[in-house]
Amino acid sequence: MSANENPKAVAELLWGLRKSRSRGPRPAFDVAQVADTAVKVADTEGLEVVSMQRVAAELGLTKMALYRYVNGKAELIAVMIEAAVGTPPDLSGVTGWRAKLEEYARQLSAAWRRHPWLTSITVGDRVMGPRETGWPESALSALADTSLTERERLDAVMLVSSHIRATHAAATPGTQTWTGGSAASIMRDLLRLNADRFPLLAAVEATPSATTTQEFGLRAILDGLEHTISQRGDDE
Incomplete structure (x- = not known):
């Protein structure tokens, strides 16, 4: 599943445009922690192992609880990419x-x-x-x-x-x-x-x-x- 399944929803999530949910208990994690957990799974066991079920289990959540953070596999992949690419290089100190x-x-x-x-x-x-x-x-x-x-x-x-x-x-x-x-x-x-x-x-x-x-x-x-x-x- 690609990260462009619902590009508008992905954009809202990645660029901080999604409204936070006010109902229900306060989330135990944030999207960044979800992304970092998924990245660790992919790094150690391969991308094919990454799933909503697996990442939820790593966080001690149910699969349904993970939907409070991402709306599905496409969004999970999108936040994984954003976490894994790292900080853009600062080239200001390089000449030429x-x-x-x-x-x-x-x-x-x-x-x-x-x-x-x-x-x-x-x-x-x-x-x-x-x-x-x-x-x-x-x-x-x-x-x-x-x-x-x-x-x-x-x-x-x-x-x-x-x-x-x-x-x-x-x-x-x-x-x-x-x-x-x-x-x-x-x-x-x-x-x-x-x-x-x-x-x-x-x-x-x-x-x-x-x-x-x-x-x-x-x-x-x-x-x-x-x-x-x-x-x-x-x-x-």
Whole structure:
């Protein structure tokens, strides 16, 4: 179930627009505690284990009591994301747009390493909370003084973010090819045995890399942006 099942309700919850319930006993917890509990379950046992029933049990509540905090699984996922993404990076102390985007990418990668399940549920048409929205806002600030247009700056941020997402998704169980994961050694052996059919892939496997896929891709993206920005400057 995605976090966009009822986007208006999700927005009201994440952005503090929902009216609090005045009837009934005072809640023993708050939404932040519910979210943190769900995040811990996902981190230790996997996202597939997270359910209203399981989170309620962790809090010592009944499943029906949990509905006082979130209206269902979609809202539970939404508050989990908002809790797990962490505080947006402060890039004000970093000099230069490239160094700022490198720091943004580093912190984004660190957040997804802490919570590998984030890559699979932070996609598609959905409402983001203020904390998560702060991440692209911070990255956009890195490009504020460049010659890129406002739309191009957002495209650049999405390009960097998508690259970091893709490299993390490739390292998630069930998504690997011959480059990593439980089947990696089998695929390497198969490529060696079939080097005549797949000579280029076999050569890649036989050659150690000095950089990771994430490092190489990020450098290539930033090199392209640097060329575009400097070219715009020359044209002015």
